[in-house]
Amino acid sequence: MKPSLSRRDFLKTGSALVISFSLAPELAFGQAKPAPLPGSLGTNRMLDSWLRVDADGSVTLFTGKIELGQGIGTALTQIAADELDVDLKRIRIVHGDTALTPNEGQTAGSQSVENSGTAVRFACAEARDILVNAAAARLGVAASALSVSDGTCTAGGKSIAYWDLVADANLKREASAKIKPKSASEHKWVGKSVLRRDIPKKMTGGAAYVQDVRLPGMVFGRVVRPPSPGAQLVSFDEAAVKRMPGVIAVVRDGSFLGVAAEREEQAIRARELLKKSARWNESASLPPSGDGLYEHLMKSRSADSVVSEKTSASAAAPAKTLNATYTRPFQAHGSIGPSCAVAQWREGKLTVWTHSQGVFPLRGDLAKAFAIEPANIHCIHAESAGCYGHNGADDVALDAALVARATGGRPVKLQWMRDDEFQWEPYGSAMVMKLSGGLDAQGNVVGWTHEVWTHPHNNRPGALDGVNLLASWHLEKPSKAPTPADPPLPTGGGERNSIPLYDFPNQKVVKHFLPEMTMRTSALRTLGGYSNVFALESFIDELALAAGADPVEFRLRHLRDPRAKAVIEAAAQRAGWQPNAKGDGAHGRGFAFSKYKNLACYVAMVADVEVDRASGKVRVTRAVAAVDAGQIVNPDGVVNQIEGGIIQSASWTLLEAVRYDRTRVTTRSWADYPIIHFGDVPQVEVVLLDRPEERFLGVGEGSQGPAAAAIANAIAHATGKRLRALPFTPERVKQALV
Amino acid sequence: MTTITVNGRQHEVAASPDTPLLYVLRNDLELNGPKFGCGLAQCGACTVLIDGKAARSCSVPVSAAAKSPITTLEGLGTIDKLHPLQRAFIEEQACQCGYCSNGMIMAAKALLDGNPRPSEGEIKQALNEHLCRCASHNRIVRAVQRAAKEMA
Numbered sequence: 001m002k003p004s005l006s007r008r009d010f011l012k013t014g015s016a017l018v019i020s021f022s023l024a025p026e027l028a029f030g031q032a033k034p035a036p037l038p039g040s041l042g043t044n045r046m047l048d049s050w051l052r053v054d055a056d057g058s059v060t061l062f063t064g065k066i067e068l069g070q071g072i073g074t075a076l077t078q079i080a081a082d083e084l085d086v087d088l089k090r091i092r093i094v095h096g097d098t099a100l101t102p103n104e105g106q107t108a109g110s111q112s113v114e115n116s117g118t119a120v121r122f123a124c125a126e127a128r129d130i131l132v133n134a135a136a137a138r139l140g141v142a143a144s145a146l147s148v149s150d151g152t153c154t155a156g157g158k159s160i161a162y163w164d165l166v167a168d169a170n171l172k173r174e175a176s177a178k179i180k181p182k183s184a185s186e187h188k189w190v191g192k193s194v195l196r197r198d199i200p201k202k203m204t205g206g207a208a209y210v211q212d213v214r215l216p217g218m219v220f221g222r223v224v225r226p227p228s229p230g231a232q233l234v235s236f237d238e239a240a241v242k243r244m245p246g247v248i249a250v251v252r253d254g255s256f257l258g259v260a261a262e263r264e265e266q267a268i269r270a271r272e273l274l275k276k277s278a279r280w281n282e283s284a285s286l287p288p289s290g291d292g293l294y295e296h297l298m299k300s301r302s303a304d305s306v307v308s309e310k311t312s313a314s315a316a317a318p319a320k321t322l323n324a325t326y327t328r329p330f331q332a333h334g335s336i337g338p339s340c341a342v343a344q345w346r347e348g349k350l351t352v353w354t355h356s357q358g359v360f361p362l363r364g365d366l367a368k369a370f371a372i373e374p375a376n377i378h379c380i381h382a383e384s385a386g387c388y389g390h391n392g393a394d395d396v397a398l399d400a401a402l403v404a405r406a407t408g409g410r411p412v413k414l415q416w417m418r419d420d421e422f423q424w425e426p427y428g429s430a431m432v433m434k435l436s437g438g439l440d441a442q443g444n445v446v447g448w449t450h451e452v453w454t455h456p457h458n459n460r461p462g463a464l465d466g467v468n469l470l471a472s473w474h475l476e477k478p479s480k481a482p483t484p485a486d487p488p489l490p491t492g493g494g495e496r497n498s499i500p501l502y503d504f505p506n507q508k509v510v511k512h513f514l515p516e517m518t519m520r521t522s523a524l525r526t527l528g529g530y531s532n533v534f535a536l537e538s539f540i541d542e543l544a545l546a547a548g549a550d551p552v553e554f555r556l557r558h559l560r561d562p563r564a565k566a567v568i569e570a571a572a573q574r575a576g577w578q579p580n581a582k583g584d585g586a587h588g589r590g591f592a593f594s595k596y597k598n599l600a601c602y603v604a605m606v607a608d609v610e611v612d613r614a615s616g617k618v619r620v621t622r623a624v625a626a627v628d629a630g631q632i633v634n635p636d637g638v639v640n641q642i643e644g645g646i647i648q649s650a651s652w653t654l655l656e657a658v659r660y661d662r663t664r665v666t667t668r669s670w671a672d673y674p675i676i677h678f679g680d681v682p683q684v685e686v687v688l689l690d691r692p693e694e695r696f697l698g699v700g701e702g703s704q705g706p707a708a709a710a711i712a713n714a715i716a717h718a719t720g721k722r723l724r725a726l727p728f729t730p731e732r733v734k735q736a737l738v
Numbered sequence: 739m740t741t742i743t744v745n746g747r748q749h750e751v752a753a754s755p756d757t758p759l760l761y762v763l764r765n766d767l768e769l770n771g772p773k774f775g776c777g778l779a780q781c782g783a784c785t786v787l788i789d790g791k792a793a794r795s796c797s798v799p800v801s802a803a804a805k806s807p808i809t810t811l812e813g814l815g816t817i818d819k820l821h822p823l824q825r826a827f828i829e830e831q832a833c834q835c836g837y838c839s840n841g842m843i844m845a846a847k848a849l850l851d852g853n854p855r856p857s858e859g860e861i862k863q864a865l866n867e868h869l870c871r872c873a874s875h876n877r878i879v880r881a882v883q884r885a886a887k888e889m890a
Contacts, residue, residue: 068835069833069834069835069836069872070834071834193831195828195829195831196831198836199827199828199831199833199836200817200828201817202833202836202839203811203820203824203827203828203833203836203839203843204771204811204812204815204816204817204820204824205769205770205771205810205811205812205840206770206817207770208770208836209770209773209837211764211770211773211774212770214768220765245754263753263757263761263765264761264764264765265753265754265757265758265761268777334871335837335871336773336775336781336783336835336837336838336869336870336871337773337774337775337783337837338774338775383835384835384837385773385775385835385837385838385871386834386835386837386871386872388871415774417777418775418776418777418778418780636831640831640834640874640877641834643873643876644834644872644873644874645873646873647873647875647876648871648872648873651873669776669778669780670776670778670780670781670869671778671780675869675871676873676875677866677867677869678861678862678863678865678866678868678875678879679862679863679866681862681873681875681876683876684876
């Protein structure tokens with residue numbers, strides 16, 4: 001991969017409609033707040049920050065959202081092609097570049113189509129209007145008389161193309177969002193399973209990833225991390241490492257230790273020798289594991305808040321009350337490719353090629369760590385292996401930049417080794433969910449409480465105080481870690497999806513936020529959503545069982561939202577759900593439902609499991625999901641996300657927990673962190689309920705929570721035993737069956 | 739100096755003999771197909787064919803590969819002239835991030851070379867020690883079946 005176009009190349013004047021990149025107009029003091037604009041247009045208000053049209057017949061989209069294999073680049077071009085009336089092939093797209101694209105924060109939370117897609121849609125609709133009016137003026141016809149086909153505007157035998165109008169049409173203006181985007185019936189590309197534009201190069205060895213960036217004079221870096229959190233570097237044999245072939249620099253700053261070498265394998269060997277000779281002061285800082293972890297969490301200092309409360313004076317008193325406690329361990333993102341970055345310093349300015357999910361927040365934290373102006377740092381996104389949230393992507397960017405300070409301007413490509421990633425990526429928080437529910441004499445839920453204990457789920461770069469980059473805390477002059485915080489409601493972090501969508505007359509949801517992390521935690525796909533839905537939807541089944549009701553009927557009876565009911569009915573129908581069917585001791589099926597974040601896509605699921613009673617091994621044999629994601633841009637893209645989410649969740653649910661003792665994380669390789677293999681992958685069917693006149697609802701994290709609960713419910717259905725502690729390993733299952 | 743034959747061409751490489759083949763392919767030959775995933779032969783992202791057999795290039799010293807023809811993803815086909823497996827992976831949209839795809843395609847190539855009409859179970863078995871974290875497994879199996887059909 002060659003370095004992407006420079007800002008100067010992109011901003012060359014003369015041949016483009018956009019002659020300079022403009023930021024949102026600064027507001028004079030005392031001026032009124034700007035009018036709200038849809039999606040990310042609200043924070044990036046200029047049309048030319050979203051697209052440009054060039055005289056060479058190309059259209060370039062700029063998005064702050066990055067491609068991480070979810071297909072966002074393809075979906076955005078589908079939206080743009082429809083609004084602009086140009087062919088998909090004309091559209092180029094630039095993702096996440098601090099010199100070129102809008103700042104859309106993080107690519108996270110299943111919000112890219114919702115936020116960036118909405119902005120692109122309105123920006124392109126307005127750009128088309130400007131271009132068509134310019135064409136009308138040139139041709140001397142009414143704009144309404146023009147028809148547009150692949151950018152060529154035609155009326156009465158005369159025509160002119162967008163690319164011939166670069167001098168006439170000015171996109172350097174604030175969006176008004178007054179031009180109504182097309183209706184679904186006018187769409188040519190939206191709603192079609194267009195093949196993803198990023199896949200062909202990935203299947204043929206094209207330069208597709210940050211690992212494929214190669215620059216002149218580039219050298220290779222590695223880090224030597226402390227053996228445990230909080231360990232201090234006492235000594236190491238620098239001289240021996242410096243004598244090794246190819247070694248260019250050994251960088252030590254406090255407890256940060258890194259190395260650069262001419263060749264990659266030389267850097268790896270140097271890392272090994274450094275590890276061998278390094279002496280560290282370690283302390284036992286990690287929490288207990290096993291059941292002790294959850295007792296520990298519930299006893300930790302917490303900031304408590306009521307997430308939701310509802311009372312009804314008229315509801316009956318419960319005739320029966322159930323209580324249950326569910327747990328989830330620390331879990332890893334486990335990217336197949338360890339985190340990687342390329343960094344280069346030139347005349348005090350830093351350029352970083354990074355797979356960060358947020359190049360602007362990363363730039364801000366790098367600027368703080370190096371005490372330089374953000375304007376002196378250029379972060380350019382390049383893909384890596386799927387991250388599923390906040391893995392080592394940002395941290396490795398700082399590592400590479402630290403090592404690159406010692407290479408005399410030569411760029412450094414630094415990739416973490418497998419054990420770096422497993423031991424130092426921020427984990428998804430361990431959590432405890434304690435639920436209680438009351439049933440009236442008719443078997444309806446009249447009371448519900450949900451308490452959740454959780455560490456923070458969003459320790460990404462970009463916090464107001466401090467720096468959220470690993471190495472910055474290990475330097476001789478360390479940065480302060482920011483005050484741990486969770487995203488606020490309505491999306492929430494640890495409390496995400498803890499508020500039932502069911503209509504219960506009395507309900508109370510309480511969050512016990514545990515800011516003192518004994519393990520570093522941050523965003524893992526769904527944040528708290530996976531475990532809250534696991535608990536909530538398991539508990540609904542427990543209540544249904546106590547009420548003698550069928551799980552599907554029981555859910556429907558407590559729901560009012562017609563879209564929720566529709567996905568539940570669709571999943572039950574496709575799976576051939578038999579009300580009140582009995583499990584046979586080894587085979588069972590479970591149901592679950594959620595609306596991600598209570599405001600994104602609706603997913604209902606049926607899971608079939610097979611339990612080997614002798615070994616305790618659970619296999620999910622089939623999963624059926626029904627999804628309502630509002631208007632669907634790319635149906636196959638939605639299916640891919642939903643089915644991937646189900647299978648990944650099956651892996652989390654049946655297998656995954658980070659291992660550690662009181663001092664060290666002992667998960668170092670895939671042998672210590674097994675994930676699902678081909679032989680255990682369920683067959684998956686996805687039913688899409690397209691609602692073309694509804695707004696987009698994000699899908700990337702819609703199926704993980706329901707999948708966990710459906711599996712738990714299926715095991716209970718098969719065996720009569722309720723499992724409440726994730727993951728459902730053979731040992732746990734066997735124990736439960738005794 | 740070690741001489742290796744990759745995708746039908748001979749290369750002299752100035753790496754020490756114990757260098758894992760992966761780094762020679764990626765850094766000396768600038769091939770992007772094989773990926774670093776674990777360095778422990780656990781995940782399969784670095785898979786290449788050595789003498790027609792699937793091998794984990796992160797754990798094979800370059801000297802051990804010097805006597806045999808090596809094929810990488812780039813040796814199967816190009817964007818303009820796709821191998822049926824590459825075409826099938828594109829048609830089936832058989833990835834999300836695509837980082838594991840190299841290993842999947844190379845292992846499938848080795849499988850199909852020896853067993854042109856594998857059953858679903860045989861495909862899963864052949865790929866079982868290849869990790870995919872985005873969970874595109876079912877699409878990958880469909881892609882291999884599609885390629886097998888095309889090649890038959």
